[in-house]
Amino acid sequence: MTDSLPIPDSPAGATQTPADAAAPAGTPTTPVATPGRLLGAADIRRIADEAGVSPTKKFGQNFVIDPGTVRRIVHEAGVDADSRVLEVGPGLGSLTLAILETGATVTAVEIDPPLAERLPATVAEFMPAAAGRLTVTNRDALTVGPATLPQFADGRPFTLVANLPYNVATPIVLTLLERFANLGSFLVMVQKEVADRLAATPGTKVYGTPSVKLAWYGRAERAGLIGRNVFWPAPNVDSALVRFVRTDAAADGTPRDASLREETFRLIDAAFGQRRKTLHAALRKLVPAGAFEAAGIDPTRRGETLTADEFAHLAAACRALAGQIEEAR
Template sequence: MTGPDATFRGQAEPLGPQEVRALAGELGIKPTKTLGQNFVHDANTVRKIVTVSGVGRDDTVIEVGPGLGSLTLPLLDAAGHVVAVEIDPVLAERLPRTVAERAPGLVDALTVVGADALAVSGADLVGPGVPSPTALVANLPYNVSVPVLLHMLAEVPTLRTALVMVQLEVADRLAAAPGSRVYGVPSVKAGFFGTVRRTGVVGRNVFWPVPNVESGLVRIDAHPEAPWDLGEAHRRRVFSVVDAAFAQRRKTLRAALSGWAGSGANAELALTEAGVDPKARGEQLTTADFVRIAEAAARLGIGPAHREP
Protein backbone atom coordinates (compact mmCIF):
# COMPACT_ATOMS: atom_id res chain seq x y z
CA MET A 1 0.00 0.00 0.00
CA THR A 2 0.98 3.62 -0.34
CA GLY A 3 3.32 4.94 2.31
CA PRO A 4 5.19 8.13 3.14
CA ASP A 5 8.11 7.40 0.78
CA ALA A 6 8.59 5.24 -2.27
CA THR A 7 11.53 2.85 -2.51
CA PHE A 8 13.19 1.83 -5.76
CA ARG A 9 14.32 -1.60 -6.94
CA GLY A 10 17.23 -0.11 -8.86
CA GLN A 11 16.14 -1.81 -12.10
CA ALA A 12 15.35 1.31 -14.13
CA GLU A 13 17.18 4.57 -14.69
CA PRO A 14 15.19 7.68 -15.73
CA LEU A 15 15.74 9.19 -19.16
CA GLY A 16 18.25 12.04 -19.33
CA PRO A 17 18.17 15.16 -21.57
CA GLN A 18 20.10 13.58 -24.44
CA GLU A 19 18.02 10.40 -24.33
CA VAL A 20 14.76 12.36 -24.36
CA ARG A 21 15.83 14.34 -27.41
CA ALA A 22 17.19 11.25 -29.15
CA LEU A 23 13.91 9.36 -28.63
CA ALA A 24 11.87 12.34 -29.82
CA GLY A 25 14.08 12.63 -32.89
CA GLU A 26 13.74 8.93 -33.66
CA LEU A 27 9.96 9.20 -33.53
CA GLY A 28 9.77 12.54 -35.32
CA ILE A 29 8.09 14.01 -32.27
CA LYS A 30 7.93 17.75 -31.89
CA PRO A 31 6.25 18.67 -28.58
CA THR A 32 3.00 20.53 -29.19
CA LYS A 33 1.03 23.01 -27.12
CA THR A 34 -2.16 21.35 -28.39
CA LEU A 35 -1.37 18.19 -26.42
CA GLY A 36 0.33 20.14 -23.62
CA GLN A 37 3.55 18.21 -24.14
CA ASN A 38 6.50 19.21 -21.97
CA PHE A 39 8.78 16.22 -21.39
CA VAL A 40 10.63 15.95 -18.07
CA HIS A 41 14.31 15.14 -18.56
CA ASP A 42 15.71 15.56 -15.05
CA ALA A 43 16.30 12.32 -13.13
CA ASN A 44 16.16 13.96 -9.71
CA THR A 45 12.78 15.53 -10.48
CA VAL A 46 11.10 12.32 -11.58
CA ARG A 47 12.53 10.42 -8.61
CA LYS A 48 11.23 13.16 -6.31
CA ILE A 49 7.75 12.86 -7.83
CA VAL A 50 7.70 9.08 -7.30
CA THR A 51 9.13 9.41 -3.78
CA VAL A 52 6.57 12.01 -2.72
CA SER A 53 3.79 9.86 -4.19
CA GLY A 54 4.73 7.12 -1.72
CA VAL A 55 3.76 4.30 -4.10
CA GLY A 56 4.93 0.81 -3.23
CA ARG A 57 4.97 -2.76 -4.50
CA ASP A 58 1.29 -3.28 -3.70
CA ASP A 59 0.18 -0.27 -5.75
CA THR A 60 -1.20 -0.18 -9.25
CA VAL A 61 -0.47 3.30 -10.58
CA ILE A 62 -2.26 5.21 -13.31
CA GLU A 63 0.04 7.53 -15.24
CA VAL A 64 -1.62 9.99 -17.60
CA GLY A 65 0.44 11.21 -20.54
CA PRO A 66 3.60 9.11 -20.10
CA GLY A 67 5.11 10.61 -23.24
CA LEU A 68 8.58 9.18 -23.82
CA GLY A 69 8.66 7.36 -20.47
CA SER A 70 10.67 9.72 -18.25
CA LEU A 71 8.36 9.21 -15.27
CA THR A 72 7.15 5.75 -16.28
CA LEU A 73 10.53 4.09 -15.67
CA PRO A 74 10.95 5.17 -12.02
CA LEU A 75 7.27 4.44 -11.39
CA LEU A 76 7.77 0.87 -12.61
CA ASP A 77 10.86 0.66 -10.42
CA ALA A 78 8.82 1.50 -7.30
CA ALA A 79 5.25 0.27 -7.91
CA GLY A 80 3.71 -3.11 -8.59
CA HIS A 81 2.05 -2.19 -11.89
CA VAL A 82 1.71 0.93 -14.03
CA VAL A 83 -1.23 1.64 -16.34
CA ALA A 84 -0.09 4.36 -18.74
CA VAL A 85 -2.82 6.31 -20.57
CA GLU A 86 -1.41 7.89 -23.73
CA ILE A 87 -3.41 9.69 -26.42
CA ASP A 88 -0.57 9.86 -28.97
CA PRO A 89 -0.47 6.51 -30.85
CA VAL A 90 3.21 6.89 -31.77
CA LEU A 91 4.21 7.41 -28.13
CA ALA A 92 1.86 4.67 -26.91
CA GLU A 93 3.42 2.16 -29.31
CA ARG A 94 7.02 3.10 -28.42
CA LEU A 95 6.67 3.08 -24.61
CA PRO A 96 6.70 -0.73 -24.05
CA ARG A 97 9.82 -1.02 -26.22
CA THR A 98 11.56 1.73 -24.25
CA VAL A 99 10.83 -0.15 -21.03
CA ALA A 100 11.98 -3.44 -22.55
CA GLU A 101 15.26 -1.83 -23.63
CA ARG A 102 16.00 -0.07 -20.35
CA ALA A 103 14.33 -2.29 -17.73
CA PRO A 104 13.52 -5.69 -19.26
CA GLY A 105 12.64 -7.14 -15.87
CA LEU A 106 9.78 -4.67 -15.48
CA VAL A 107 8.15 -4.82 -18.90
CA ASP A 108 5.38 -7.17 -17.70
CA ALA A 109 4.43 -4.63 -15.06
CA LEU A 110 3.39 -2.09 -17.72
CA THR A 111 0.01 -1.78 -19.40
CA VAL A 112 -0.44 0.90 -22.05
CA VAL A 113 -3.93 2.20 -22.78
CA GLY A 114 -4.09 4.21 -25.99
CA ALA A 115 -6.87 6.64 -25.20
CA ASP A 116 -7.86 10.20 -24.37
CA ALA A 117 -7.64 10.53 -20.60
CA LEU A 118 -10.76 12.69 -20.62
CA ALA A 119 -12.79 9.93 -22.29
CA VAL A 120 -11.32 6.79 -20.73
CA SER A 121 -13.51 4.89 -18.26
CA GLY A 122 -12.53 3.11 -15.10
CA ALA A 123 -13.30 -0.21 -16.82
CA ASP A 124 -10.71 0.59 -19.51
CA LEU A 125 -7.98 0.70 -16.87
CA VAL A 126 -8.34 -2.81 -15.47
CA GLY A 127 -8.06 -6.22 -17.05
CA PRO A 128 -6.48 -9.66 -16.72
CA GLY A 129 -3.41 -9.39 -14.54
CA VAL A 130 -4.05 -5.72 -13.78
CA PRO A 131 -5.25 -5.07 -10.20
CA SER A 132 -7.56 -2.16 -9.42
CA PRO A 133 -5.62 1.13 -9.53
CA THR A 134 -4.72 2.56 -6.14
CA ALA A 135 -2.70 5.65 -7.11
CA LEU A 136 -2.55 8.33 -9.79
CA VAL A 137 0.89 9.79 -10.50
CA ALA A 138 1.30 12.04 -13.51
CA ASN A 139 2.83 15.07 -15.15
CA LEU A 140 -0.50 16.33 -16.43
CA PRO A 141 -0.82 18.38 -19.63
CA TYR A 142 -1.21 22.01 -18.56
CA ASN A 143 -4.17 22.73 -20.81
CA VAL A 144 -6.44 19.98 -19.42
CA SER A 145 -4.92 19.25 -16.01
CA VAL A 146 -7.94 19.96 -13.80
CA PRO A 147 -10.53 18.20 -16.02
CA VAL A 148 -8.25 15.15 -16.34
CA LEU A 149 -7.58 15.00 -12.60
CA LEU A 150 -11.26 15.26 -11.66
CA HIS A 151 -12.26 12.77 -14.34
CA MET A 152 -9.77 10.20 -13.10
CA LEU A 153 -10.78 10.66 -9.46
CA ALA A 154 -14.43 10.18 -10.42
CA GLU A 155 -13.86 7.21 -12.73
CA VAL A 156 -11.55 5.26 -10.43
CA PRO A 157 -13.02 5.15 -6.91
CA THR A 158 -10.31 2.71 -5.78
CA LEU A 159 -7.66 5.47 -5.92
CA ARG A 160 -6.26 6.16 -2.48
CA THR A 161 -3.75 8.82 -3.48
CA ALA A 162 -2.97 11.14 -6.35
CA LEU A 163 0.28 13.03 -6.92
CA VAL A 164 0.18 15.27 -9.97
CA MET A 165 2.42 17.93 -11.44
CA VAL A 166 0.50 20.88 -12.81
CA GLN A 167 1.05 24.55 -13.55
CA LEU A 168 1.95 26.30 -10.28
CA GLU A 169 -1.07 28.59 -10.47
CA VAL A 170 -3.33 25.55 -10.84
CA ALA A 171 -1.60 23.84 -7.91
CA ASP A 172 -2.38 26.88 -5.76
CA ARG A 173 -6.04 26.80 -6.80
CA LEU A 174 -6.42 23.08 -6.15
CA ALA A 175 -4.94 23.35 -2.65
CA ALA A 176 -6.58 26.68 -1.70
CA ALA A 177 -8.61 26.98 1.50
CA PRO A 178 -12.02 28.68 1.86
CA GLY A 179 -11.69 32.44 1.91
CA SER A 180 -8.56 32.44 -0.23
CA ARG A 181 -8.49 34.67 -3.30
CA VAL A 182 -7.87 31.66 -5.54
CA TYR A 183 -10.34 29.32 -3.83
CA GLY A 184 -12.94 28.14 -6.31
CA VAL A 185 -14.48 25.28 -8.25
CA PRO A 186 -11.25 23.21 -8.58
CA SER A 187 -10.57 23.57 -4.84
CA VAL A 188 -14.02 22.38 -3.82
CA LYS A 189 -14.26 19.54 -6.31
CA ALA A 190 -10.80 18.19 -5.55
CA GLY A 191 -11.69 18.38 -1.84
CA PHE A 192 -14.70 16.17 -2.53
CA PHE A 193 -12.34 13.27 -3.21
CA GLY A 194 -9.80 13.80 -0.46
CA THR A 195 -7.44 16.05 1.48
CA VAL A 196 -5.53 18.29 -0.91
CA ARG A 197 -2.13 19.86 -0.29
CA ARG A 198 0.67 21.34 -2.32
CA THR A 199 3.89 19.40 -1.85
CA GLY A 200 6.51 21.22 -3.89
CA VAL A 201 7.55 23.56 -6.68
CA VAL A 202 9.24 22.40 -9.88
CA GLY A 203 11.37 24.79 -11.92
CA ARG A 204 11.10 25.30 -15.65
CA ASN A 205 14.48 23.97 -16.71
CA VAL A 206 13.68 20.32 -16.00
CA PHE A 207 11.39 20.24 -19.05
CA TRP A 208 11.88 20.09 -22.79
CA PRO A 209 10.73 22.34 -24.26
CA VAL A 210 11.05 24.82 -21.39
CA PRO A 211 7.54 26.08 -20.44
CA ASN A 212 6.78 29.71 -19.70
CA VAL A 213 5.61 28.93 -16.16
CA GLU A 214 6.74 27.01 -13.10
CA SER A 215 5.02 23.83 -11.99
CA GLY A 216 3.75 22.59 -8.66
CA LEU A 217 3.17 19.18 -7.10
CA VAL A 218 -0.24 18.51 -5.58
CA ARG A 219 -1.10 15.47 -3.49
CA ILE A 220 -4.61 14.24 -2.75
CA ASP A 221 -5.20 11.61 -0.07
CA ALA A 222 -8.62 10.02 -0.29
CA HIS A 223 -10.97 10.50 2.65
CA PRO A 224 -10.85 7.26 4.68
CA GLU A 225 -14.63 7.12 4.90
CA ALA A 226 -16.20 10.11 3.19
CA PRO A 227 -19.74 10.38 4.60
CA TRP A 228 -20.92 11.73 1.25
CA ASP A 229 -19.55 8.95 -0.99
CA LEU A 230 -23.00 7.96 -2.24
CA GLY A 231 -22.36 7.32 -5.91
CA GLU A 232 -22.16 9.12 -9.22
CA ALA A 233 -25.60 10.76 -9.15
CA HIS A 234 -24.87 12.27 -5.74
CA ARG A 235 -21.48 13.59 -6.86
CA ARG A 236 -22.99 15.19 -9.94
CA ARG A 237 -25.62 16.88 -7.80
CA VAL A 238 -23.00 18.28 -5.42
CA PHE A 239 -20.88 19.50 -8.32
CA SER A 240 -23.87 21.22 -9.92
CA VAL A 241 -24.34 23.22 -6.70
CA VAL A 242 -20.65 24.16 -6.73
CA ASP A 243 -20.79 25.26 -10.37
CA ALA A 244 -23.86 27.40 -9.74
CA ALA A 245 -22.39 29.01 -6.62
CA PHE A 246 -19.15 30.06 -8.32
CA ALA A 247 -20.70 31.07 -11.64
CA GLN A 248 -21.65 34.27 -9.81
CA ARG A 249 -19.16 34.18 -6.97
CA ARG A 250 -19.72 37.80 -5.87
CA LYS A 251 -23.41 37.19 -5.26
CA THR A 252 -24.87 35.76 -2.08
CA LEU A 253 -25.66 32.07 -2.21
CA ARG A 254 -29.37 32.82 -2.17
CA ALA A 255 -28.98 34.79 -5.40
CA ALA A 256 -26.32 32.60 -7.00
CA LEU A 257 -28.32 29.40 -6.45
CA SER A 258 -31.70 30.80 -7.39
CA GLY A 259 -31.48 29.54 -10.97
CA TRP A 260 -30.26 26.14 -9.84
CA ALA A 261 -32.98 25.82 -7.20
CA GLY A 262 -35.77 27.23 -9.33
CA SER A 263 -36.20 30.43 -7.28
CA GLY A 264 -34.54 32.52 -4.63
CA ALA A 265 -37.05 31.24 -2.09
CA ASN A 266 -36.18 27.63 -2.90
CA ALA A 267 -32.48 28.41 -2.64
CA GLU A 268 -32.95 30.01 0.77
CA LEU A 269 -35.02 27.05 1.94
CA ALA A 270 -32.30 24.56 0.93
CA LEU A 271 -29.54 26.69 2.45
CA THR A 272 -31.39 27.09 5.73
CA GLU A 273 -32.11 23.37 5.85
CA ALA A 274 -28.36 22.75 5.35
CA GLY A 275 -27.42 25.17 8.13
CA VAL A 276 -25.75 27.60 5.71
CA ASP A 277 -26.30 31.36 5.86
CA PRO A 278 -28.17 32.37 2.65
CA LYS A 279 -26.21 35.65 2.70
CA ALA A 280 -22.86 33.86 2.59
CA ARG A 281 -20.85 33.52 -0.64
CA GLY A 282 -19.56 30.36 -2.21
CA GLU A 283 -15.94 31.25 -1.57
CA GLN A 284 -16.60 31.01 2.18
CA LEU A 285 -17.90 27.43 2.15
CA THR A 286 -16.06 24.14 2.57
CA THR A 287 -16.67 21.08 0.42
CA ALA A 288 -18.69 19.60 3.28
CA ASP A 289 -20.95 22.69 3.25
CA PHE A 290 -21.71 22.17 -0.45
CA VAL A 291 -22.47 18.51 0.20
CA ARG A 292 -24.96 19.48 2.91
CA ILE A 293 -26.68 21.93 0.56
CA ALA A 294 -27.04 19.25 -2.13
CA GLU A 295 -28.37 16.74 0.39
CA ALA A 296 -30.81 19.25 1.87
CA ALA A 297 -32.09 20.19 -1.57
CA ALA A 298 -32.59 16.52 -2.43
CA ARG A 299 -34.61 15.97 0.75
CA LEU A 300 -36.79 18.98 -0.06
CA GLY A 301 -37.24 18.07 -3.74
CA ILE A 302 -35.38 21.20 -4.87
CA GLY A 303 -33.00 21.51 -7.79
CA PRO A 304 -32.68 20.56 -11.49
CA ALA A 305 -33.18 16.84 -10.85
CA HIS A 306 -36.64 17.56 -9.44
CA ARG A 307 -37.87 19.87 -12.20
CA GLU A 308 -39.60 18.91 -15.42
CA PRO A 309 -37.23 18.81 -18.46
Protein backbone atom coordinates in the same frame (compact mmCIF):
# COMPACT_ATOMS: atom_id res chain seq x y z
CA MET B 1 11.61 21.57 -0.93
CA THR B 2 14.19 22.86 -3.35
CA ASP B 3 13.70 22.76 -7.10
CA SER B 4 15.38 19.91 -8.92
CA LEU B 5 18.26 20.70 -11.25
CA PRO B 6 18.84 19.24 -14.72
CA ILE B 7 21.73 16.91 -15.37
CA PRO B 8 24.14 17.66 -18.21
CA ASP B 9 23.64 15.94 -21.54
CA SER B 10 25.38 12.56 -21.53
CA PRO B 11 27.87 11.77 -24.28
CA ALA B 12 26.39 9.67 -27.06
CA GLY B 13 26.44 6.02 -26.15
CA ALA B 14 27.36 6.66 -22.51
CA THR B 15 25.98 4.30 -19.90
CA GLN B 16 24.48 5.34 -16.61
CA THR B 17 23.52 3.22 -13.62
CA PRO B 18 20.61 4.22 -11.36
CA ALA B 19 23.14 5.40 -8.78
CA ASP B 20 24.77 7.67 -11.38
CA ALA B 21 21.42 9.42 -11.84
CA ALA B 22 21.37 10.62 -8.26
CA ALA B 23 18.94 13.32 -7.21
CA PRO B 24 20.22 16.78 -6.28
CA ALA B 25 21.32 17.29 -2.69
CA GLY B 26 18.41 17.22 -0.29
CA THR B 27 16.11 15.35 -2.66
CA PRO B 28 14.93 11.92 -1.39
CA THR B 29 15.79 9.01 -3.63
CA THR B 30 13.69 5.93 -4.27
CA PRO B 31 15.32 2.59 -3.43
CA VAL B 32 16.11 0.82 -6.69
CA ALA B 33 14.17 -2.45 -6.97
CA THR B 34 14.66 -3.04 -10.70
CA PRO B 35 18.00 -2.73 -12.52
CA GLY B 36 18.22 -0.31 -15.39
CA ARG B 37 18.65 3.42 -15.77
CA LEU B 38 16.57 6.55 -16.11
CA LEU B 39 16.48 9.01 -18.98
CA GLY B 40 18.74 12.04 -19.18
CA ALA B 41 18.56 15.02 -21.50
CA ALA B 42 20.58 13.37 -24.28
CA ASP B 43 18.42 10.22 -24.07
CA ILE B 44 15.22 12.25 -24.35
CA ARG B 45 16.41 14.12 -27.42
CA ARG B 46 17.68 10.94 -29.09
CA ILE B 47 14.44 9.03 -28.49
CA ALA B 48 12.37 11.95 -29.74
CA ASP B 49 14.51 12.18 -32.86
CA GLU B 50 14.29 8.43 -33.54
CA ALA B 51 10.52 8.47 -33.06
CA GLY B 52 10.09 11.59 -35.16
CA VAL B 53 8.48 13.34 -32.21
CA SER B 54 8.49 17.05 -31.47
CA PRO B 55 6.82 18.41 -28.30
CA THR B 56 3.46 19.93 -29.19
CA LYS B 57 1.37 22.61 -27.49
CA LYS B 58 -1.75 20.73 -28.61
CA PHE B 59 -1.06 17.94 -26.11
CA GLY B 60 0.72 20.16 -23.57
CA GLN B 61 3.97 18.23 -23.93
CA ASN B 62 6.99 19.20 -21.83
CA PHE B 63 9.28 16.23 -21.22
CA VAL B 64 11.20 15.86 -17.93
CA ILE B 65 14.94 15.49 -18.58
CA ASP B 66 16.13 15.15 -14.97
CA PRO B 67 16.28 11.72 -13.23
CA GLY B 68 16.32 13.42 -9.83
CA THR B 69 12.96 15.06 -10.49
CA VAL B 70 11.14 11.89 -11.51
CA ARG B 71 12.60 9.99 -8.55
CA ARG B 72 11.40 12.78 -6.30
CA ILE B 73 7.88 12.50 -7.73
CA VAL B 74 7.82 8.74 -7.16
CA HIS B 75 9.12 9.18 -3.61
CA GLU B 76 6.46 11.81 -2.80
CA ALA B 77 3.80 9.47 -4.22
CA GLY B 78 4.84 6.66 -1.88
CA VAL B 79 5.05 4.15 -4.72
CA ASP B 80 6.57 0.74 -3.98
CA ALA B 81 6.66 -2.76 -5.42
CA ASP B 82 3.08 -3.44 -4.31
CA SER B 83 1.64 -0.36 -6.02
CA ARG B 84 -0.64 -0.38 -9.03
CA VAL B 85 -0.07 2.89 -10.83
CA LEU B 86 -1.97 4.74 -13.53
CA GLU B 87 0.19 7.23 -15.41
CA VAL B 88 -1.49 9.75 -17.71
CA GLY B 89 0.65 11.36 -20.40
CA PRO B 90 3.86 9.31 -20.05
CA GLY B 91 5.43 11.10 -23.01
CA LEU B 92 8.88 9.68 -23.73
CA GLY B 93 8.96 7.62 -20.53
CA SER B 94 10.99 9.57 -17.95
CA LEU B 95 8.51 9.17 -15.12
CA THR B 96 7.39 5.74 -16.35
CA LEU B 97 10.88 4.33 -15.81
CA ALA B 98 11.15 5.89 -12.35
CA ILE B 99 7.85 4.26 -11.32
CA LEU B 100 8.84 0.88 -12.77
CA GLU B 101 12.18 1.14 -10.98
CA THR B 102 10.37 0.61 -7.66
CA GLY B 103 8.87 -2.70 -8.81
CA ALA B 104 5.38 -1.22 -9.28
CA THR B 105 2.98 -2.19 -12.07
CA VAL B 106 2.18 0.65 -14.47
CA THR B 107 -0.67 1.33 -16.87
CA ALA B 108 0.24 4.30 -19.06
CA VAL B 109 -2.48 6.20 -20.95
CA GLU B 110 -1.03 8.23 -23.82
CA ILE B 111 -3.11 10.26 -26.28
CA ASP B 112 -0.34 10.74 -28.86
CA PRO B 113 -0.05 7.60 -31.08
CA PRO B 114 3.70 7.88 -31.86
CA LEU B 115 4.53 8.26 -28.18
CA ALA B 116 2.27 5.37 -27.17
CA GLU B 117 3.90 3.18 -29.79
CA ARG B 118 7.43 4.11 -28.74
CA LEU B 119 7.11 3.74 -24.94
CA PRO B 120 7.40 -0.09 -24.69
CA ALA B 121 10.60 0.00 -26.74
CA THR B 122 12.08 2.64 -24.44
CA VAL B 123 11.34 0.53 -21.36
CA ALA B 124 12.76 -2.55 -23.07
CA GLU B 125 15.96 -0.61 -23.80
CA PHE B 126 16.51 1.12 -20.47
CA MET B 127 14.85 -1.25 -17.98
CA PRO B 128 14.21 -4.60 -19.72
CA ALA B 129 13.38 -6.46 -16.50
CA ALA B 130 10.37 -4.17 -16.01
CA ALA B 131 8.87 -4.55 -19.49
CA GLY B 132 6.32 -7.12 -18.32
CA ARG B 133 4.91 -4.69 -15.74
CA LEU B 134 3.98 -2.02 -18.27
CA THR B 135 0.71 -1.72 -20.19
CA VAL B 136 0.29 1.15 -22.67
CA THR B 137 -3.12 2.39 -23.82
CA ASN B 138 -3.41 4.87 -26.68
CA ARG B 139 -6.44 6.90 -25.55
CA ASP B 140 -7.53 10.30 -24.34
CA ALA B 141 -7.53 10.08 -20.53
CA LEU B 142 -10.90 11.83 -20.46
CA THR B 143 -12.44 8.82 -22.22
CA VAL B 144 -11.15 6.02 -20.00
CA GLY B 145 -13.18 4.12 -17.41
CA PRO B 146 -13.46 0.63 -15.93
CA ALA B 147 -14.59 -0.73 -19.31
CA THR B 148 -11.52 0.57 -21.14
CA LEU B 149 -9.09 -0.08 -18.27
CA PRO B 150 -10.35 -3.43 -16.93
CA GLN B 151 -7.18 -3.88 -14.87
CA PHE B 152 -8.59 -1.26 -12.52
CA ALA B 153 -12.17 -2.59 -12.52
CA ASP B 154 -11.58 -5.09 -9.72
CA GLY B 155 -12.12 -2.64 -6.86
CA ARG B 156 -8.56 -2.91 -5.54
CA PRO B 157 -6.95 0.46 -4.79
CA PHE B 158 -4.61 2.09 -7.28
CA THR B 159 -2.85 5.43 -7.48
CA LEU B 160 -2.37 8.08 -10.16
CA VAL B 161 1.16 9.41 -10.66
CA ALA B 162 1.60 11.76 -13.60
CA ASN B 163 3.08 14.84 -15.19
CA LEU B 164 -0.28 16.07 -16.42
CA PRO B 165 -0.82 18.24 -19.49
CA TYR B 166 -1.42 21.67 -18.02
CA ASN B 167 -4.45 22.52 -20.14
CA VAL B 168 -6.55 19.52 -19.04
CA ALA B 169 -5.12 18.64 -15.62
CA THR B 170 -8.22 19.50 -13.58
CA PRO B 171 -10.76 17.71 -15.83
CA ILE B 172 -8.54 14.61 -15.85
CA VAL B 173 -8.27 14.23 -12.07
CA LEU B 174 -11.97 14.96 -11.47
CA THR B 175 -13.07 12.59 -14.25
CA LEU B 176 -10.88 9.76 -12.99
CA LEU B 177 -12.07 10.22 -9.39
CA GLU B 178 -15.67 10.09 -10.58
CA ARG B 179 -15.24 6.97 -12.73
CA PHE B 180 -12.93 4.97 -10.46
CA ALA B 181 -14.09 4.70 -6.85
CA ASN B 182 -10.90 2.72 -6.13
CA LEU B 183 -8.57 5.55 -7.21
CA GLY B 184 -7.31 6.05 -3.68
CA SER B 185 -4.67 8.73 -4.14
CA PHE B 186 -2.67 10.74 -6.61
CA LEU B 187 0.54 12.70 -6.90
CA VAL B 188 0.53 14.90 -9.99
CA MET B 189 2.74 17.59 -11.41
CA VAL B 190 0.75 20.52 -12.80
CA GLN B 191 1.10 24.21 -13.47
CA LYS B 192 1.73 26.04 -10.19
CA GLU B 193 -1.45 28.10 -10.51
CA VAL B 194 -3.48 24.92 -11.04
CA ALA B 195 -1.85 23.35 -7.99
CA ASP B 196 -2.76 26.39 -5.93
CA ARG B 197 -6.41 26.12 -7.01
CA LEU B 198 -6.64 22.38 -6.38
CA ALA B 199 -5.30 22.73 -2.85
CA ALA B 200 -7.02 26.05 -1.99
CA THR B 201 -9.19 26.54 1.09
CA PRO B 202 -12.43 28.58 1.47
CA GLY B 203 -12.06 32.33 1.53
CA THR B 204 -8.80 32.49 -0.40
CA LYS B 205 -8.51 34.28 -3.75
CA VAL B 206 -7.77 31.12 -5.74
CA TYR B 207 -10.49 29.00 -4.10
CA GLY B 208 -12.94 27.99 -6.79
CA THR B 209 -14.84 25.20 -8.51
CA PRO B 210 -11.85 22.80 -8.79
CA SER B 211 -11.00 23.32 -5.10
CA VAL B 212 -14.50 22.43 -3.86
CA LYS B 213 -15.09 19.53 -6.24
CA LEU B 214 -11.77 17.92 -5.36
CA ALA B 215 -12.55 18.39 -1.65
CA TRP B 216 -15.76 16.41 -2.20
CA TYR B 217 -13.58 13.34 -2.77
CA GLY B 218 -10.82 13.88 -0.23
CA ARG B 219 -7.85 15.98 0.90
CA ALA B 220 -5.39 17.78 -1.39
CA GLU B 221 -2.18 19.61 -0.53
CA ARG B 222 0.78 21.16 -2.27
CA ALA B 223 3.82 18.87 -2.17
CA GLY B 224 6.59 21.09 -3.54
CA LEU B 225 7.75 23.17 -6.48
CA ILE B 226 9.43 22.00 -9.70
CA GLY B 227 11.78 24.30 -11.62
CA ARG B 228 11.32 25.07 -15.31
CA ASN B 229 14.83 23.92 -16.15
CA VAL B 230 14.05 20.21 -15.69
CA PHE B 231 11.84 20.19 -18.82
CA TRP B 232 12.40 20.02 -22.55
CA PRO B 233 11.22 22.37 -23.85
CA ALA B 234 11.22 24.60 -20.78
CA PRO B 235 7.67 25.85 -20.12
CA ASN B 236 6.81 29.49 -19.60
CA VAL B 237 5.19 28.72 -16.26
CA ASP B 238 6.28 27.19 -12.97
CA SER B 239 5.16 23.72 -11.92
CA ALA B 240 4.18 22.19 -8.60
CA LEU B 241 3.25 18.83 -7.11
CA VAL B 242 -0.18 18.12 -5.65
CA ARG B 243 -0.76 15.22 -3.30
CA PHE B 244 -4.29 13.89 -2.80
CA VAL B 245 -5.75 11.20 -0.55
CA ARG B 246 -9.27 9.99 -1.14
CA THR B 247 -11.63 9.80 1.84
CA ASP B 248 -15.14 10.09 0.34
CA ALA B 249 -16.09 11.55 3.70
CA ALA B 250 -17.03 14.87 5.26
CA ALA B 251 -14.69 16.66 7.66
CA ASP B 252 -16.34 14.91 10.61
CA GLY B 253 -15.74 11.48 9.06
CA THR B 254 -19.31 10.96 7.90
CA PRO B 255 -19.37 9.07 4.59
CA ARG B 256 -20.44 11.09 1.58
CA ASP B 257 -23.82 10.33 0.01
CA ALA B 258 -22.56 9.61 -3.48
CA SER B 259 -26.05 10.08 -4.91
CA LEU B 260 -25.82 13.79 -3.99
CA ARG B 261 -22.70 14.44 -6.06
CA GLU B 262 -24.42 15.74 -9.21
CA GLU B 263 -26.75 18.01 -7.24
CA THR B 264 -23.87 19.31 -5.13
CA PHE B 265 -21.69 19.98 -8.17
CA ARG B 266 -24.57 21.80 -9.86
CA LEU B 267 -24.78 24.17 -6.89
CA ILE B 268 -21.01 24.64 -6.92
CA ASP B 269 -20.99 25.51 -10.62
CA ALA B 270 -23.81 28.00 -10.18
CA ALA B 271 -22.32 29.64 -7.09
CA PHE B 272 -18.89 30.16 -8.67
CA GLY B 273 -20.39 31.12 -12.00
CA GLN B 274 -21.45 34.30 -10.22
CA ARG B 275 -18.97 34.28 -7.36
CA ARG B 276 -19.40 37.95 -6.48
CA LYS B 277 -23.10 37.47 -5.83
CA THR B 278 -24.62 36.20 -2.61
CA LEU B 279 -25.78 32.61 -2.49
CA HIS B 280 -29.37 33.78 -2.42
CA ALA B 281 -28.89 35.64 -5.72
CA ALA B 282 -26.61 33.13 -7.46
CA LEU B 283 -28.70 30.08 -6.56
CA ARG B 284 -32.21 31.51 -6.68
CA LYS B 285 -33.23 29.19 -9.54
CA LEU B 286 -31.84 26.06 -7.84
CA VAL B 287 -32.48 26.44 -4.11
CA PRO B 288 -36.10 26.44 -2.87
CA ALA B 289 -37.34 28.59 0.00
CA GLY B 290 -36.30 27.20 3.36
CA ALA B 291 -33.33 25.19 2.09
CA PHE B 292 -30.70 27.63 3.38
CA GLU B 293 -32.28 27.62 6.81
CA ALA B 294 -32.57 23.83 6.82
CA ALA B 295 -28.88 23.51 5.89
CA GLY B 296 -27.82 26.09 8.50
CA ILE B 297 -26.26 28.37 5.86
CA ASP B 298 -26.60 32.16 5.75
CA PRO B 299 -27.90 33.00 2.23
CA THR B 300 -26.05 36.35 2.29
CA ARG B 301 -22.71 34.53 2.15
CA ARG B 302 -20.88 34.03 -1.14
CA GLY B 303 -20.05 30.67 -2.65
CA GLU B 304 -16.32 31.25 -2.22
CA THR B 305 -16.76 31.00 1.57
CA LEU B 306 -18.48 27.59 1.61
CA THR B 307 -16.77 24.26 2.16
CA ALA B 308 -17.56 21.13 0.19
CA ASP B 309 -19.46 19.88 3.24
CA GLU B 310 -21.68 22.98 3.29
CA PHE B 311 -22.48 22.64 -0.41
CA ALA B 312 -23.38 18.99 0.25
CA HIS B 313 -25.62 19.97 3.19
CA LEU B 314 -27.38 22.51 0.97
CA ALA B 315 -27.89 19.90 -1.77
CA ALA B 316 -29.34 17.49 0.80
CA ALA B 317 -31.69 20.19 2.09
CA CYS B 318 -32.86 20.95 -1.46
CA ARG B 319 -33.57 17.28 -2.08
CA ALA B 320 -35.45 16.90 1.20
CA LEU B 321 -37.64 19.92 0.52
CA ALA B 322 -38.33 18.74 -3.03
CA GLY B 323 -39.42 15.42 -1.59
CA GLN B 324 -41.77 17.10 0.87
CA ILE B 325 -43.31 19.18 -1.89
CA GLU B 326 -43.83 16.08 -4.01
CA GLU B 327 -45.49 14.20 -1.12
CA ALA B 328 -47.83 17.13 -0.48
CA ARG B 329 -49.17 17.03 -4.04
